[in-house]
Amino acid sequence: MTKTAVLAFSGGLDTSVCVPLLRDDDHYGYDKVIGVTVDVGQPEEDMQEAYDREHILDEHRVIDATEEFVEELVFPLVKANGSYEGYPMGTSIARPIIARHCLRVAEEVGADALAHGCTGKGNDQLRFEAVWRAGDFEIIAPMREMNLTREWEMEYAEEHGLDVEATEEEPWSIDSNIWSRSVEGGEMENPANEPPEAVFEWTQSPDDAPEGGETVEIEFEEGVPVALDGESMEGVELIETLNETAGEHGVGRNDMMEDRVLGLKVREVYEHPAATVLLKAHADLESLVFSRSQIKFKQTVENQWSDLAYAGLVDEPLFDDLNAFVDSSQEVVTGKVRVKLHKGTARVVGRESENALYSEEMVSFDTGGVTDDIDQTDAVGFAKYHGIQGRMRKGQKDDK
């Protein structure tokens, strides 16, 4: 019987070291290692890294899931104004997509095990396994199970004929896909240290961004961005274009302390130009077409959506219920928003929608009444009840 392991494979040091480890009879003793590389819009050099190392695998499967990623998780995130402590969760929501494809390959080939190269400190192990453990496979995580350090990995790689030279020592750890780029580690592990300008690759420094800036117009249909500057675009193209444009204007940097699921904090630096613009524009459009009650309650929904998404819990039944709420709310989120990109800033400067719950006459200084039905004196009654219980309490206190 051939024992087969399916490995989520990026071609970096960790997942490369997993290959001989999985085969090694002193360790896992698998006969065959199939690497699965899922394209979720990461830069070409990242994909190239996987191709460069594919020769160490018994089989390499490359799956383009960028469109699936955008349709199934990125745009739902936009509709939900998804954000975890301020981070648009690019890495978080890509993991379930990658994990599902690995699981499908494992089912298809009748594999015995699923393996990843995540450590035991981070979130990705949890996100992968939240999906994988629904199947009947052994789950293998060598970095975690063996408490490996980088030194040990380098040595083991060399012993097993991996071209370690090719794995240049990077001062920090990077993860990218179409929705965001994250940087952690190195000197940034001290939260007091300013990230060096060199960590930023997608965004210009404000100084280098063009004078005068640029205004982009995003058009939404039921909460989904469908056109940029008047031109209809599929999601992938729209995000890529906007990453380019907003990045040139320096938009989309983020520096934060983040609470991992396990309870450890980590300092993260992110770049996500398109995410910044789309999320701002989307929320602004909602503020035009939503009732106040919708705006307020949807915040609660959004926080819960984001907690689940961050943790990779897209199969939690609640996630479906939250999406049903969000989709219901989005029926009116159709319209155009203009965002000025300027030296690192992204500011909404105009918005319009046929569903606007807004009327110039109702608020204008130049008209006496509010509507045909309501004139200003009607506010007197409202004012008398406004805060009435607070005044009753205050009266009681003053009496004492």
Next chain:
Amino acid sequence: MTKTAVLAFSGGLDTSVCVPLLRDDDHYGYDKVIGVTVDVGQPEEDMQEAYDREHILDEHRVIDATEEFVEELVFPLVKANGSYEGYPMGTSIARPIIARHCLRVAEEVGADALAHGCTGKGNDQLRFEAVWRAGDFEIIAPMREMNLTREWEMEYAEEHGLDVEATEEEPWSIDSNIWSRSVEGGEMENPANEPPEAVFEWTQSPDDAPEGGETVEIEFEEGVPVALDGESMEGVELIETLNETAGEHGVGRNDMMEDRVLGLKVREVYEHPAATVLLKAHADLESLVFSRSQIKFKQTVENQWSDLAYAGLVDEPLFDDLNAFVDSSQEVVTGKVRVKLHKGTARVVGRESENALYSEEMVSFDTGGVTDDIDQTDAVGFAKYHGIQGRMRKGQKDDK
């Protein structure tokens, strides 16, 4: 018997017109009108406007409440990360302070009525009266009760000897105090129109802000900002200095649709340089010293705090309870945050605190274990339970 009215007096057209109206026997018929002008850090020209028109009053009282405003509402707002749909509520939280002082004057002089110049469409009428209606005074709001238009007011003013020339027609309506400056009306009543650059007075355009930017360090003690760039400062000075500095760097512009308490939306443009910086810095420091549960739950508290503050309901009993929560949480919010101000952007680039719930070793890539007690393999058990109910449900669905 002399009938006396106490009027919240700014010296602008509305409150000036109120004076003859209050005296006018065809209208309110009061014998004496005492104007109260409360200084909450508005610009000198605003205060000057009140002095210029004080001659029309029977008596003018000017009360400096800037420090009171900062201590009793601005800093509690910072501690609560207060924000209403993205707006730091400068106007909202100043109104209770102004209203209280008017009420005290009315009590002191034994007045019969309290009057304001607010319309019946906005929030300020509600904020004033939430405080005033605790007393036993007639409440008078001529603009609201008489459904007045600007044209009528101009004519009436002229008839009653007010120097209308002095009230130059402004294209938009402005309200300022130490915490924010708001602009509404004019062409901005159409939410699709970009605000002209001329509406901004406190903030530079990103293009004109200095190259290279500037990093400021805010020091907090129990949630309150106490020093700027290493120099201890009282609240008023700290905010004024930071408004200046951050404004020069173009930080603090805001353009939004806002839901008024009555249910009408309005388009508002705000400037609040210091507020932007302090709120970012404060929230970032919390992310370093708070547990994840605190961060998450405090959002809910913050939203509720902000709703009450926006509505002027500072006497609502719940407001005290929320502040008790906030104050308890702030005991550990002591430390320093560095914010880079650059061409309109304000980005936290470093933070430190003796109360940080963070440890470099726990998250480092270079150490195997997490703590003495926890090594990476411990995450296996956690991972197995992570999302277990979602997988049970998924299994049931797959079986069908």
Next chain:
Amino acid sequence: MTKTAVLAFSGGLDTSVCVPLLRDDDHYGYDKVIGVTVDVGQPEEDMQEAYDREHILDEHRVIDATEEFVEELVFPLVKANGSYEGYPMGTSIARPIIARHCLRVAEEVGADALAHGCTGKGNDQLRFEAVWRAGDFEIIAPMREMNLTREWEMEYAEEHGLDVEATEEEPWSIDSNIWSRSVEGGEMENPANEPPEAVFEWTQSPDDAPEGGETVEIEFEEGVPVALDGESMEGVELIETLNETAGEHGVGRNDMMEDRVLGLKVREVYEHPAATVLLKAHADLESLVFSRSQIKFKQTVENQWSDLAYAGLVDEPLFDDLNAFVDSSQEVVTGKVRVKLHKGTARVVGRESENALYSEEMVSFDTGGVTDDIDQTDAVGFAKYHGIQGRMRKGQKDDK
């Protein structure tokens, strides 16, 4: 031109007095008054009261909306575990149904006005008008507008030939429909007074309820009760039967302080046998089939749903979004619940569902492991991370 008013008509003193008032040229001066009586399952004697007085109307329309009421609001309430401070909102959710039918009649006959007999202190005026003000009709509320007292009404009624004798003085005010019966006023206006046994009509005293009690089985399909004790039933019949059965066993009494929308508290006594049983059974079934995250978050949804329903805001856009959430969650709420009715108590004593997220083996004392995949030792890792941030904080405090 004939001026026509459509009046929500119950035949009680208030709505009867409205008829001559609406015609009276000294008051409203309408030519024609059409009374609309909507049957939402109130007792026959209530309906009879409307028939007895219909002769004073120009036209009387009686509309049976009981099934509509149950399908469109009562069962959605069950799915949402709807409750306002503990009250299943029978009166609240009936009002939009009644209001809609009045509005349709007004549109159909081309009326000029819509009228109700509610006072200016309660909730019903707000619930009616939340629906009515969407149309283009004058809204008339004589009791509110004229600040009427009961004495004045009695006298006016007599003057206008209403048979006042027929309107016997009731010591308290009652409102009933299929979902609940409410009693307020009289001696119960003092919250310290125990309601006399005589206020209860639908429920036995515990002493008089049968010894031994009775167990009923409710079957739910996607959150909706579809069978009672194994017998399929339409909603109306099921509720009526259960009101009977549970009432006999003394189940469904409620005595509470309730916060009206305007901010006034009122003491209310309710009876709602079927509601008590169905809501208990439904929530219990959810606890069997929901994930913990669903249970927890749905509470928040339920509270918001109930606030809107209580205020009559069923046209608020958020209400649709909340229902979308609820409906998504209900897909698995299929199963049977047995409730023991006994001397005033209703206690769930058994529940079953094919969608149960429960497995006897997983929790049993007699098996070592949890699932094939998880054994007890896996909890060690979970335990180490459980509360880790709290311990870090505690450690810091202890060090000081």
Next chain:
Amino acid sequence: MTKTAVLAFSGGLDTSVCVPLLRDDDHYGYDKVIGVTVDVGQPEEDMQEAYDREHILDEHRVIDATEEFVEELVFPLVKANGSYEGYPMGTSIARPIIARHCLRVAEEVGADALAHGCTGKGNDQLRFEAVWRAGDFEIIAPMREMNLTREWEMEYAEEHGLDVEATEEEPWSIDSNIWSRSVEGGEMENPANEPPEAVFEWTQSPDDAPEGGETVEIEFEEGVPVALDGESMEGVELIETLNETAGEHGVGRNDMMEDRVLGLKVREVYEHPAATVLLKAHADLESLVFSRSQIKFKQTVENQWSDLAYAGLVDEPLFDDLNAFVDSSQEVVTGKVRVKLHKGTARVVGRESENALYSEEMVSFDTGGVTDDIDQTDAVGFAKYHGIQGRMRKGQKDDK
């Protein structure tokens, strides 16, 4: 060097078996086992069980912490209306008290390890260790680590001279303290099975409860119950008395599906007469003295409080913040509540407080106005704004 283990000791089979296991060189190899039994108000026979087996320990420490339990966790729970999915959390909140005392003993004697007899499936392991892991002790949980079954334990016990006969086979598992009694296991592991009457020890069957029932009056001061039927009582006595009285009347049974922290559901049956009465009375008093905003928001606080308490996370920093909120709110929760205990029901029938936000005149049918300041017509203005955004949206939809 003597190796010492401190064991949380109840004298039942599990903790008794731990003693030889901890000494056994084939297993843990400790030299000395100190048993700590903490009295949190459990019945005398439970305490006796510990005394009966104390001879197998090297040392037995018995600590009476009932008063501490009541003051530090039970009454805070009452103030927070604490409830986890309907359960007043007697077991949950006792664990931190027990754990703290074990930890103190371990620190005092300089022990090497802390041990408990909990399995790896339940909550108690997590609650103990949330406290213990703050210290520097080895944590030992033999049942969990060795995946023990009851059979193995019985055999091992016999081999090691424990009098197994004394450990009579109980059909279900019970945990009791002053605040509640829980029963799980046996035939109740099937959630469809009705619990046999024999599982109930603290509460009469409704049939056997006295005819006519009994009304008790609870007096609260700042949220804490201080007197029963007019007689001042310390907390412990008050709860014990009320357990007796309410139990006689059959009050306090609970049958539920409960979600354990790890994600497993379990069927639990509870008895808690005093808890049922006190929690009802307390919440009712709040409904008299709280503003609507307080009632509503406190629900959110209560849910979060309960989640932490259930999980044993009393050292989570958020727990302190929540208690600060609760304590602030309780300042006005002073007054008397009368609860009728009758055949298993507990219904509030009267309440009074000098802080009531209630006024008979304001709501009475017999007075025209609401307050001096407000008459019924003032509600017109309120009504016009009530639901205005919903009507705007509806109008847009109807236009389409």
